[in-house]
Amino acid sequence: MRRGKLNKTSYLLIIISAIFTVTSYVSDQLVIRYENNLRTKNFNYQNLDTKIKSLETTVSSFESLDVQTMTVISNELIQRNFWIKNLFIMESNKSYFRDIRKDLDVFIEHSFSVDNIKWRARKSTWDLIDSHVSIKDSYKLIFNQKIFDEIKFFSSEEFNNTLGGYNMFEENQDKFLIVKSFDDVTDMILNKDLDDVKLNLWWDLRNFRLLLVETLYQTTLKLEPVIEYIENDIENKTLDLDIIFYERKKINIYKNYFILLGIISQILTLVFLLLLFRSLIKQKIF
Amino acid sequence: MKILRISLLLNLFSNTKNQSKFLTYINIGLFLSIFAISAAIITFYIETKIDKIESNLAEAHIEQRSNQKIFDSFTKLQSQYKSYESSTDALVDLYEYIASTKLGEYTITVNDLYLPLIFTESEDNDWFKESMSDGLWDEIEATIAEWFGNESEEVKDFSKALKALKKSQYLFVKDNPEYFEKIFNYDSKKIVSEIRKKESINEWDDEIYKDYIEFSNLFKDMFLLLEVMRKLFDEYATSWENQISDLNKEILIASNLETKVIVFAFIFQFIVFLIIQYFEISSIKNEKGMNAKRKIK
Numbered sequence: 001m002r003r004g005k006l007n008k009t010s011y012l013l014i015i016i017s018a019i020f021t022v023t024s025y026v027s028d029q030l031v032i033r034y035e036n037n038l039r040t041k042n043f044n045y046q047n048l049d050t051k052i053k054s055l056e057t058t059v060s061s062f063e064s065l066d067v068q069t070m071t072v073i074s075n076e077l078i079q080r081n082f083w084i085k086n087l088f089i090m091e092s093n094k095s096y097f098r099d100i101r102k103d104l105d106v107f108i109e110h111s112f113s114v115d116n117i118k119w120r121a122r123k124s125t126w127d128l129i130d131s132h133v134s135i136k137d138s139y140k141l142i143f144n145q146k147i148f149d150e151i152k153f154f155s156s157e158e159f160n161n162t163l164g165g166y167n168m169f170e171e172n173q174d175k176f177l178i179v180k181s182f183d184d185v186t187d188m189i190l191n192k193d194l195d196d197v198k199l200n201l202w203w204d205l206r207n208f209r210l211l212l213v214e215t216l217y218q219t220t221l222k223l224e225p226v227i228e229y230i231e232n233d234i235e236n237k238t239l240d241l242d243i244i245f246y247e248r249k250k251i252n253i254y255k256n257y258f259i260l261l262g263i264i265s266q267i268l269t270l271v272f273l274l275l276l277f278r279s280l281i282k283q284k285i286f
Numbered sequence: 287m288k289i290l291r292i293s294l295l296l297n298l299f300s301n302t303k304n305q306s307k308f309l310t311y312i313n314i315g316l317f318l319s320i321f322a323i324s325a326a327i328i329t330f331y332i333e334t335k336i337d338k339i340e341s342n343l344a345e346a347h348i349e350q351r352s353n354q355k356i357f358d359s360f361t362k363l364q365s366q367y368k369s370y371e372s373s374t375d376a377l378v379d380l381y382e383y384i385a386s387t388k389l390g391e392y393t394i395t396v397n398d399l400y401l402p403l404i405f406t407e408s409e410d411n412d413w414f415k416e417s418m419s420d421g422l423w424d425e426i427e428a429t430i431a432e433w434f435g436n437e438s439e440e441v442k443d444f445s446k447a448l449k450a451l452k453k454s455q456y457l458f459v460k461d462n463p464e465y466f467e468k469i470f471n472y473d474s475k476k477i478v479s480e481i482r483k484k485e486s487i488n489e490w491d492d493e494i495y496k497d498y499i500e501f502s503n504l505f506k507d508m509f510l511l512l513e514v515m516r517k518l519f520d521e522y523a524t525s526w527e528n529q530i531s532d533l534n535k536e537i538l539i540a541s542n543l544e545t546k547v548i549v550f551a552f553i554f555q556f557i558v559f560l561i562i563q564y565f566e567i568s569s570i571k572n573e574k575g576m577n578a579k580r581k582i583k
Binding site: 067070071073074075077078080081082084085086088089096097100103104175203207210211214245249252253256257260263264267268270271274275277278281282 | 305308309312313315316319320322323326327329330333334337341344348366370373374377381388389392393394395398399402403405406469470472474477478480481482
């Protein structure tokens with residue numbers, strides 16, 4: 001062989017080195033692409049995870065409020081007739097109530113016990129209104145969540161209006177004897193002297209409380225399909241989260257493969273260059 | 287400048303005195319490259335293994351979190367049941383005391399006291415109907431039996447409570463518009479007639495009272511079911527914790543193994559390199575000796 005000329009082995013070694021250089025470059029580019037994909041998937045994963053947590057908090061808030069509402073309803077329903085029956089017996093001028101009073105051996109003329117029942121009835125009515133407002137405000141806060149813009153079959157505004165009972169008196173006038181509006185109720189509770197409140201007005205107060213509880217019960221029932229919708233949404237989003245999790249895992253594995261392929265290609269390029277130099281020295285080509 | 291450097295390199299290579307030295311350097315380079323390849327392959331193999339373990343670990347953490355969530359919801363539900371039961375019992379006791387008095391006979395009826403409780407308790411009956419119809423409870427019972435064993439206390443408690451629950455399911459199936467009408471009654475005449483009737487609630491033979499007692503027992507059974515399920519999820523939590531700990535150990539072992547295998551590969555390849563280098567130097571020396579003899583001749 002003449003000095004200065006390359007043989008077949010040398011050409012082969014050069015070509016192999018070139019192939020591994022290209023492979024290394026391609027691998028590096030793929031790693032960059034997978035890294036970008038992974039970044040996007042991580043971003044989507046975090047976003048979805050945050051959304052799921054927020055929805056779970058919404059469902060949990062609904063559940064807590066439901067317990068609170070049912071406790072208010074249950075406690076109010078148990079005592080709904082108790083105090084008014086006492087007032088009927090103590091205050092009514094009807095003959096059969098007089099007979100009952102005789103049977104009970106009570107003759108009441110502005111006694112402390114009757115005043116106490118009246119005072120407590122007014123106070124507990126105020127407490128009930130307070131609980132109702134507090135429940136309504138808590139629901140309002142939940143409805144600020146974005147998910148409620150997506151739910152087409154439910155209007156939070158309508159829910160708030162119904163729960164607020166703004167048309168309660170107009171729509172249920174047949175249930176009241178004297179009271180015409182919420183102002184009449186507040187006036188009776190806050191301003192009127194106990195002695196000036198007649199039995200008819202006490203009956204109206206009893207019906208107002210019952211109507212408030214009924215409104216609370218009927219309105220909150222409308223939330224069942226909403227909660228079901230959110231729970232289904234959580235389920236779907238959790239499935240999506242699982243899919244992203246496995247995609248992330250797959251991308252990570254591919255990324256690692258290409259990192260290694262890049263490293264090995266670079267080393268192999270070096271190996272074949274060394275083998276080339278070795279072959280050149282051995283052939284005494286210089 | 288580059289051309290000058292390459293020509294310098296070529297000059298160095300063309301110097302025959304330097305050639306054997308360069309061969310040694312190239313051999314060292316080859317040895318290091320082969321070691322780097324083998325180290326990379328070992329790292330890749332073990333890292334892939336660690337990746338799989340880490341992914342199992344991530345899955346285990348997700349399962350553990352979801353398990354913890356269920357466990358927490360059972361605990362929350364149990365405490366809600368307990369607090370609801372105790373406050374209701376106290377209230378019912380108080381009204382029952384009052385109902386025992388002469389005034390109470392006029393002012394408290396079963397419709398006042400027990401009906402609202404039955405009504406609110408049976409309000410959320412859809413989930414119960416669904417769970418009964420799709421055999422969810424039976425599936426849970428089978429899982430509990432599989433986990434704790436057929437003869438365990440947990441299975442006995444669960445089966446007993448489930449049997450009672452199935453027996454009482456008619457309470458949830460009952461339609462409640464009639465109850466609704468009775469509770470949300472705005473007619474004063476009906477209230478007055480209740481007062482005039484003077485029916486004591488302490489006679490214990492009223493249908494509504496019987497239903498109330500059934501509901502109270504049902505609550506106790508539900509509490510027992512939740513207790514057993516809470517135990518099951520507690521066991522699951524321990525099992526996941528053990529699995530997570532085992533996976534962490536596996537990662538540590540694989541990581542240590544990687545270092546050891548790389549060190550071993552280096553020593554092994556270095557010995558092979560030395561042997562090859564020894565034979566190559568010997569062969570060059572032999573070749574030089576033969577050439578010298580040829581020149582003398």
